[in-house]
């Protein structure tokens with residue numbers, strides 16, 4: 046099944062909260078709970094209203110796990126800290142460094158403002174769910190997570206898996222007894238309506254493919270994506286990963302073939318940016334064009350193709 050509309054209980058231990066575009070996961074067991082994903086700023090007020098509905102006591106939430114240090118994955122963390130006093134914030138070393146960087150968080154604040162407007166305009170949030178301004182341009186992390194660590198939530202034990210490729214700082218989680226995987230953006234931007242992916246290997250194509258393949262071998266029953274959907278059921282999960290692998294490879298090949306065929310990489314970035322912007326207009330077209338130029342750079346680097354500056 047493909048589940049897209051929060052708030053909804055996915056299993057007895059897992060809630061899909063936040064908004065469809067920016068999901069927040071709440072895992073809980075035995076009176077203990079953790080929030081996974083740091084969302085956009087609006088996820089703070091949204092979560093506040095959703096928690097009451099499911100009767101999750103705020104005192105249960107003892108951990109806030111950040112999958113990676115991108116603007117749409119950390120900006121609600123300060124609000125979560127206020128909501129869950131005493132909860133620890135967990136992230137990779139590289140994500141923690143980004144979150145401590147005032148320049149980075151200043152930039153994230155601008156992106157977050159644009160995303161708030163977009164969510165308001167399309168009715169995904171209400172005026173009362175607009176986020177508060179951050180008190181400081183820093184988001185503190187209390188515990189550094191790395192490959193092989195465990196995040197315990199009651200009797201559940203989430204294994205921390207380094208999944209680089211989308212960013213160097215991306216972490217995924219897997220709970221083997223419940224077969225729940227929470228994957229960072231590494232499997233691509235999945236659009237359930239069309240069952241298509243926009244690959245997002247912003248840091249490295251080869252690392253991204255390795256990370257997707259590794260996540261596929263977990264044989265999860267539930268896969269929580271960083272955007273747009275939760276996939277449940279072994280068959281659906283298998284199909285999801287096959288699709289993610291095939292579409293990432295195809296996008297890479299499309300870029301490499303185009304450039305080998307004489308296409309100017311800058312013109313290609315312009316066209317690919319327009320194409321994805323037409324499918325998700327969350328930010329201005331130049332934002333997507335910049336991201337597409339990163340994909341082109343990483344595809345060409347992977348193939349050892351030099352590009353003139």
Ligand SMILES: [Zn+2]
Pocket residue numbers: 113115118211230
């Ligand atoms: Zn990301």
